[in-house]
Amino acid sequence: xxxxxxxxxxxxxxxxxxxxxxxxxxxxxxxxxxxxxxxxxxxxxxxxxxxxxxxxxxxxxxxxxxxxxxxxxxxxxxxxxxxxxxxxxxxxxxxxxxxxxxxxxxxxxxxxxxxxxxxxxxxxxxxxxxxxxxxxxxxxxxxxxxxxxxxxxxxxxxxxxxxxxxxxxxxxxxxxxxxxxxxxxxxxxxxxxxxxxxxxxxxxxxxxxxxxxxxxxxxxxxxxxxxxxxxxxxxxxxxxxxxxxxxxxxxxxxxxxxxxxxxxxxxxxxxxxxxxxxxxxxxxxxxxxxxxxxxxxxxxxxxxxxxxxxxxxxxxxxxxxxxxxxxxxxxxxxxxxxxxxxxxxxxxxxxxxxxxxxxxxxxxxxxxxxxxxxxxxxxxxxxxxxxxxxxxxxxxxxxxxxxxxxxxxxxxxxxxxxxxxxxxxxxxxxxxxxxxxxxxxxxxxxxxxxxxxx
Amino acid sequence: xxxxxxxxxxxxxxxxxxxxxxxxxxxxxxxxxxxxxxxxxxxxxxxxxxxxxxxxxxxxxxxxxxxxxxxxxxxxxxxxxxxxxxxxxxxxxxxxxxxxxxxxxxxxxxxxxxxxxxxxxxxxxxxxxxxxxxxxxxxxxxxxxxxxxxxxxxxxxxxxxxxxxxxxxxxxxxxxxxxxxxxxxxxxxxxxxxxxxxxxxxxxxxxxxxxxxxxxxxxxxxxxxxxxxxxxxxxxxxxxxxxxxxxxxxxxxxxxxxxxxxxxxxxxxxxxxxxxxxxxxxxxxxxxxxxxxxxxxxxxxxxxxxxxxxxxxxxxxxxxxxxxxxxxxxxxxxxxxxxxxxxxxxxxxxxxxxxxxxxxxxxxxxxxxxxxxxxxxxxxxxxxxxxxxxxxxxxxxxxxxxxxxxxxxxxxxxxxxxxxxxxxxxxxxxxxxxxxxxxxxxxxxxxxxxxxxx
Numbered sequence: 001x002x003x004x005x006x007x008x009x010x011x012x013x014x015x016x017x018x019x020x021x022x023x024x025x026x027x028x029x030x031x032x033x034x035x036x037x038x039x040x041x042x043x044x045x046x047x048x049x050x051x052x053x054x055x056x057x058x059x060x061x062x063x064x065x066x067x068x069x070x071x072x073x074x075x076x077x078x079x080x081x082x083x084x085x086x087x088x089x090x091x092x093x094x095x096x097x098x099x100x101x102x103x104x105x106x107x108x109x110x111x112x113x114x115x116x117x118x119x120x121x122x123x124x125x126x127x128x129x130x131x132x133x134x135x136x137x138x139x140x141x142x143x144x145x146x147x148x149x150x151x152x153x154x155x156x157x158x159x160x161x162x163x164x165x166x167x168x169x170x171x172x173x174x175x176x177x178x179x180x181x182x183x184x185x186x187x188x189x190x191x192x193x194x195x196x197x198x199x200x201x202x203x204x205x206x207x208x209x210x211x212x213x214x215x216x217x218x219x220x221x222x223x224x225x226x227x228x229x230x231x232x233x234x235x236x237x238x239x240x241x242x243x244x245x246x247x248x249x250x251x252x253x254x255x256x257x258x259x260x261x262x263x264x265x266x267x268x269x270x271x272x273x274x275x276x277x278x279x280x281x282x283x284x285x286x287x288x289x290x291x292x293x294x295x296x297x298x299x300x301x302x303x304x305x306x307x308x309x310x311x312x313x314x315x316x317x318x319x320x321x322x323x324x325x326x327x328x329x330x331x332x333x334x335x336x337x338x339x340x341x342x343x344x345x346x347x348x349x350x351x352x353x354x355x356x357x358x359x360x361x362x363x364x365x366x367x368x369x370x371x372x373x374x375x376x377x378x379x380x381x382x383x384x385x386x387x388x389x390x391x392x393x394x395x396x397x398x399x400x401x402x403x404x405x406x407x408x409x410x411x412x413x414x415x416x417x418x419x420x421x422x423x424x425x426x427x428x429x430x431x432x433x434x435x436x437x438x439x440x441x442x443x444x445x446x447x448x449x450x451x452x453x454x
Numbered sequence: 455x456x457x458x459x460x461x462x463x464x465x466x467x468x469x470x471x472x473x474x475x476x477x478x479x480x481x482x483x484x485x486x487x488x489x490x491x492x493x494x495x496x497x498x499x500x501x502x503x504x505x506x507x508x509x510x511x512x513x514x515x516x517x518x519x520x521x522x523x524x525x526x527x528x529x530x531x532x533x534x535x536x537x538x539x540x541x542x543x544x545x546x547x548x549x550x551x552x553x554x555x556x557x558x559x560x561x562x563x564x565x566x567x568x569x570x571x572x573x574x575x576x577x578x579x580x581x582x583x584x585x586x587x588x589x590x591x592x593x594x595x596x597x598x599x600x601x602x603x604x605x606x607x608x609x610x611x612x613x614x615x616x617x618x619x620x621x622x623x624x625x626x627x628x629x630x631x632x633x634x635x636x637x638x639x640x641x642x643x644x645x646x647x648x649x650x651x652x653x654x655x656x657x658x659x660x661x662x663x664x665x666x667x668x669x670x671x672x673x674x675x676x677x678x679x680x681x682x683x684x685x686x687x688x689x690x691x692x693x694x695x696x697x698x699x700x701x702x703x704x705x706x707x708x709x710x711x712x713x714x715x716x717x718x719x720x721x722x723x724x725x726x727x728x729x730x731x732x733x734x735x736x737x738x739x740x741x742x743x744x745x746x747x748x749x750x751x752x753x754x755x756x757x758x759x760x761x762x763x764x765x766x767x768x769x770x771x772x773x774x775x776x777x778x779x780x781x782x783x784x785x786x787x788x789x790x791x792x793x794x795x796x797x798x799x800x801x802x803x804x805x806x807x808x809x810x811x812x813x814x815x816x817x818x819x820x821x822x823x824x825x826x827x828x829x830x831x832x833x834x835x836x837x838x839x840x841x842x843x844x845x846x847x848x849x850x851x852x853x854x855x856x857x858x859x860x861x862x863x864x865x866x867x868x869x870x871x872x873x874x875x876x877x878x879x880x881x882x883x884x885x886x887x888x889x890x891x892x893x894x895x896x897x898x899x900x901x902x903x904x905x906x907x908x
Contacts, residue, residue: 004528010459074458075536075834082529086603104558106834108873148831149540168876175830175879376629377602380529380560419562419873422625429628 004085006247008078013070014242017235020273020348022061023280025355028231028347029322032309036453039319047216047224049125052118055232063235069117072149076104077239081247087378088398095401096253097394099414100244100271101381107172109384109416110267111142111227114236118225119146128221129153133183133208136162136338137169138416139227144178157183157211160203162338168420183208190214190315205341206314206328213317228264229312229321229346237270240413245274248411254285255411257397261389262293262302262360263339265346271413273348276357291358293349294389296368298436299332301325301345302353302360304443309453310344320451323350327446333436335365336424337385343446363392364435369428371395372418384416385424458539460701462532467524468696471689474727474802476515477734479809482685482801483776486763490907493773501670501678503579506572509686517689519571526570526603530558531693535701541832542852549855550707551848553868554698554725555835561626563838563870564721565596565681568690572679573600582675583607587637587662590616590792591623592870593681598632611637611665614657616792622874637662644668644769659795660768660782667771682718683766683775683800691724694867699728702865708739709865711851715843716747716756716814717793719800725867727802730811745812747803748843750822752890753786755779755799756807756814758897763907764798774905777804781900787890789819790878791839797900817846818889823882825849826872838870839878 021028030038041053048056055063065073084097102110122130130147132154134140140156147154156178163170163182173180183203184191190210194201201207216224226233248254258275260268272293278286295302302324310325312318325344326332332341352358372388374395375381383391390412401408418425427433475482484492495507502510509517519527538551556564576584584601586608588594594610601608610632617624617636627634635641637657638648644664648655655661670678680687702708712729714722726747732740749756756778764779766772779798780786786795806812826842828849829835837845844866855862872879881887 004525005464005530007461007463009461071458072834076459106836145834149834167880168873171876171880171883172836172873174883175827175836175876176834177831373629377631380526380599380603380630382560382626382629419622419626422622422629425629426621426625429625 004083006081006250008243008246010074012243012246013073013077014065014239016062016064018238018242018274018277019058019061019063019235020276021059021231023277024351028351031319031321032453033319047213049122049127049223051121051125052232055235056230065117066120069120072116073239076106078243079104079240081244084379087375090374090378091395091398091402093398093402094405094407095398096407096409097398098255098409098411100240100411101414102240103381103384103414103417107142107145108419109138109142110237110240110270111139112146113239113270114227114233114266115142115146116149117236119143119150119152122223123150123152127152127223129155130225131155131157131212131215131222132225132227133157133205133212135159135205136166137173138339140178140180141169141172141176142227143225144173144176147178148176154178155215156180157185157208159183159205159208160201183211185211187211188214204314209313210315210317228266229344231348233266234269234273234346234348237266238273240270241272241274244271244411253409256288256408257290257292257410259292259294259390259393259410259412261340261386261413261415262295262345262349263342263386265293265349267413267415268293269346269349271411272358276352279357292393293353293358293360294393295360295362296335296337296340296389297362297364297438298335299326299341300362300438301343303362306447306450307350307354308450310450312344316451320453321347323347324353325450326443327449329449330443330446333439335436336421337368337389339386340389361393363389366428366433366435368392369425369433373425373428381414382418382425383414384418385421387413387415458537460535460704462697462700464528466697466700467527467531468519468693470516470518472692472696472728472731473512473515473517473689474730475513475685477731478805482805485773485775486907487773501667503576503581503677505575505579506686509689510684520574523571523574527693530560532697533558533694535698538833541829544828544832545849545852545856547852547856548859548861549852550861550863551852552709552863552865554694554865555868556694557835557868557871561596561599562873563592563596564691564694564724565593566600567693567724568681568687568720569596569600570603571690573597573604573606576677577604577606581606581677583609584679585609585611585666585669585676586679586681587611587659587666589613589659590620591627592793594632594634595623595626595630596681597679598627598630601632602630608632609669610634611639611662613637613659613662614655637665639665641665642668658768663767664769664771682720683798685802687720688723688727688800688802691720692727694724695726695728698725698865707863710742710862711744711746711864713746713748713844713847713864713866715794715840715867715869716749716799716803717796717840719747719803721867721869722747723800723803725865726812730806733811746847747807747812747814748847749814749816750789750791750794750843751816751818751892752789753780753795754816755797757816760901760904761804761808762904764904766798770905774907775801777801778807779904780897781903783903784897784900787893789890790875791822791843793840794843815847817843820882820887820889822846823879823887827879827882835868836872836879837868838872839875841867841869
């Protein structure tokens with residue numbers, strides 16, 4: 001048999017996460033508070049427990065993964081690295097195409113890689129309850145799962161329109177014991193303000209963040225969790241790339257180009273950073289390595305945004321962070337890859353792009369679904385719409401390899417399965433899916449409202 | 455770390471399926487045609503290709519798995535055997551609880567174990583197109599996937615009410631390139647008759663079978679596929695139990711009791727038959743082995759049915775088979791475990807029960823969901839409603855072990871994930887799920903309409 005799936009043993013689950021901060025040429029720009037000064041650990045301590053804060057600010061290269069976390073990871077990790085041999089054949093490409101499949105987790109995506117340690121550190125820090133926000137529910141379901149694994153109650157503020165229209169991930173969160181509220185609620189001041197302004201408010205991710213943060217800030221026993229963007233989330237996701245490196249070692253191969261979908265940046269960071277470490281360390285194999293963050297043309301943060309300080313949320317409640325941004329009040333069109341509808345990006349991913357260590361690429365929606373269907377028909381797995389962005393870019397690269405006769409080794413992060421996204425596939429297959437015009441004017445306008453710094 | 459997941463290498467994918475017919479004390483009763491005589495291979499050849507027919511009638515103990523099939527299996531097989539340590543702790547049981555997780559396949563269930571070889575054998579036999587029927591879509595999606603893997607077009611007749619109300623698996627089939635029709639259609643005589651009688655007919659599984667069989671019988675280039683009940687389907691599913699045996703060998707353990715959900719019987723057969731082989735061969739470890747087929751109280755084929763010849767479909771178009779049956783026109787209540795709503799059962803499973811080599815148990819719906827939620831909260835994986843039946847029985851056994859202080863080793867077949875069944879969980883969690891009264895009178899009546907034999 002041609003080996004298709006490269007598995008590792010449970011003992012191959014990484015013992016440490018990789019922190020790319022240790023290898024950056026320039027120290028990351030600090031998050032700034034409302035006073036324009038770097039946010040203190042004490043201020044952040046109102047919503048995050050100590051161990052998470054330490055990781056968020058750490059410059060240590062390797063950070064040990066607690067045994068309790070590895071024990072939970074062991075239920076689905078190491079995740080498989082799979083060679084897309086049938087897709088290669090369908091494309092007629094000389095390229096070797098590999099994907100790291102994160103859809104094997106209980107929540108069906110990569111999100112539990114960070115949800116589990118976040119729940120664990122909160123548990124040991126004595127946190128009594130977790131809060132978070134969620135849009136379609138990828139992150140909310142992952143933290144509901146992780147909280148349940150450590151006996152920690154979880155409250156999720158779910159954007160009301162998703163709560164009503166996409167009930168399945170809500171049911172998933174509730175199955176795992178979480179309380180789920182349709183945001184805006186009357187439980188928080190932010191929610192009450194929104195309801196006073198519009199009793200029929202459909203909610204927004206920015207507003208849900210405000211509600212979750214408000215509840216955490218008001219109660220010392222409650223902490224807030226976030227599923228992407230921040231350094232500690234990117235850190236936790238590096239298990240993906242660290243495992244992939246071991247899997248390539250088993251094959252005696254090394255990737256030439258790595259593709260990851262990029263919304264808040266953590267899944268891209270997860271697969272790319274461990275390989276970038278080699279490149280930054282001067283490893284010859286990684287000398288010409290390219291890492292490509294793939295985003296939607298309708299929310300083109302890395303390719304069309306400004307590299308500037310901006311708020312993490314839409315309402316301007318969070319500290320400001322140096323990152324690529326479309327402006328915190330930019331409202332992306334309602335594309336089906338909900339996980340990529342974010343105005344900003346991970347500060348670490350942003351810095352690496354700014355320093356030209358990685359690349360970014362924007363792809364339009366219909367082309368991503370066409371790639372997803374081609375992938376499903378060749379490889380069997382139906383990918384999440386977010387993952388389809390990386391697949392589109394990888395297929396295009398494989399076709400370029402075909403033109404040029406280059407047998408390159410390509411790797412992409414298949415961040416999740418699309419079993420909750422069949423309505424989107426249905427729209428694509430019935431020809432109802434649309435591309436959005438590049439939101440050039442909206443971006444230009446929202447960028448005029450960036451916060452002033454210094 | 456406590457080992458939770460017992461993995462095997464790709465080379466451990468079984469090279470042969472196990473055929474329990476070879477070890478039966480009595481030869482299986484043959485299927486009979488309308489003339490009351492055993493159905494000839496020639497008659498069956500109208501809808502099945504040669505290699506499938508051979509397997510259906512074979513008494514050979516081991517049947518080689520083609521490399522092409524193992525190559526496809528290798529994308530997700532060997533599937534993990536997982537120790538439910540957290541569930542054991544939650545129950546406070548001294549029992550060791552293991553589950554074989556089949557939800558890792560591209561379709562999310564065990565069904566591709568048979569869909570892949572069925573598609574393969576049809577491909578090599580020169581079949582030009584496959585037909586099948588499907589209710590909620592578990593089997594239809596699996597054969598759509600498998601057909602796509604071998605470049606074989608697939609037509610699925612999907613019960614109209616499911617087609618309209620459960621669109622997600624329909625979209626899944628279409629993503630894999632299958633044509634899906636809402637049955638009854640005007641494409642077949644059976645469909646046209648049904649539409650003439652009732653233009654708004656919601657369809658039924660029996661009617662969809664009739665349409666799929668009619669299309670296959672009318673065109674020599676078209677063959678029919680079935681996802682359970684028949685011997686060759688049970689045969690293909692034995693990869694589950696064969697792998698589980700290797701996994702228990704690695705642990706130096708052997709199960710005392712095995713539980714499988716049982717509708718048409720193939721997933722129960724898949725996990726149980728390879729262990730039963732040991733028992734029938736006099737293996738000391740299997741001397742006291744119990745294998746328990748778990749079914750819904752609302753469709754209690756094995757526990758309340760008659761062991762008699764009956765039709766495989768509701769309309770009486772198929773040959774009659776010796777099996778436990780509730781009567782071919784028994785209409786089970788609309789429970790959420792759609793895969794267990796079948797009036798009959800695998801003739802092989804039925805014979806083993808009749809000969810007291812296995813046991814059967816019926817459990818009510820609400821109790822199965824309560825077990826599913828307990829499992830999800832302990833183990834993370836949200837199980838399919840069908841799987842919840844086996845979980846209920848395993849949990850009850852684990853609790854008996856606790857009462858008696860018996861550290862027994864229990865194994866159950868976690869046949870699929872519940873990501874397409876969240877609406878059912880939602881009903882359970884919101885207290886809207888009901889148990890159905892034991893359909894005693896309906897069974898009594900339908901059993902009076904069994905076909906006359908001899």
